[in-house]
Amino acid sequence: MSFMIFSKTTEYALRIMNFMAMDEKKLYSANDIYENLRIPFRYLRKQMTILSKSGLIISVQGKNGGYRISKSLSEISLLDITRVAGDNKINNECFFGFKSCAFEKKCAMHYKWAAVRKSINNVLTSTTLEELKKTGTHNFISKNSLIFTKKD
Amino acid sequence: MSFMIFSKTTEYALRIMNFMAMDEKKLYSANDIYENLRIPFRYLRKQMTILSKSGLIISVQGKNGGYRISKSLSEISLLDITRVAGDNKINNECFFGFKSCAFEKKCAMHYKWAAVRKSINNVLTSTTLEELKKTGTHNFISKNSLIFTKKD
DNA sequence: TTTAAATAATACCTGGAGGTGTCATTTATG
């Protein structure tokens, strides 16, 4: 149910990257990120490792380690992020889920839906972390504004 | 993973209604629908019951029974269908999944994403079964064009 | 050199969407 466009995992990846974009030079520990985004801690840790393997961020091990965005904010689009998180099928999906839609007879929704898909794609492709940072209306969970939640 | 907009169940509901719209007066048996759409038979049966309880279709029991669309094709929008299938959260969902996005600080993607959500909503609201029928490029699986698949 | 604070690896757990199996009920028709 529920009309999701992104999987929870992708949503997390987007949040994380958006958050880390606030200061692209800073080394954020998983704990820093947890304190601000409240993504389930162990799952967050797992995702950070995946993100770092993907090359979008680099990880520094050991004490005072953490993660840092690996390239210029203007070089990272939201689509890049959704891709490393595994969501990348929007482009060739039929509204009705018919396999043959694209190359045989097109389904009744083909053109209308193609426009929707295109608009999603445009937004994801054209929006970079740079732009998100500039937009500046950040909406993270602040450390102090919340009821305490146990980490483990 | 995979960027889905509709759940499989909703996708099935859309296919089924689209198919039944071809002849709005006809009583289709679950078998008819299965032969054309190849939705897993027992799951299809279950969905048909749900659809008929929702009021979008009516069911006729007994021999020669089946299902028929319950009202004028022009009165059934795709949004109506997605709703009965349980997918109805698109309207108030934040890009990043932040609960507070709408009524507190708006997230950095708020306006861009609102446009996307609106375009999806527009398509689903404005497209009726009537229109799909007129579009006429139907893409069902024909009985003869397929390798035989066991029903049970 | 020891310790503590960080990430990495890996295996396991869990809920729910999607899918099956079985039996009960309804009804047209011979």
Added chain:
DNA sequence: CATAAATGACACCTCCAGGTATTATTTAAA
């Protein structure tokens, strides 16, 4: 009335995304 062809009800199974648990490794700094 008996039968066959349809839907209805309901319990069960399975897989995997999302989430946990545990142990290993790396490294700054006391």
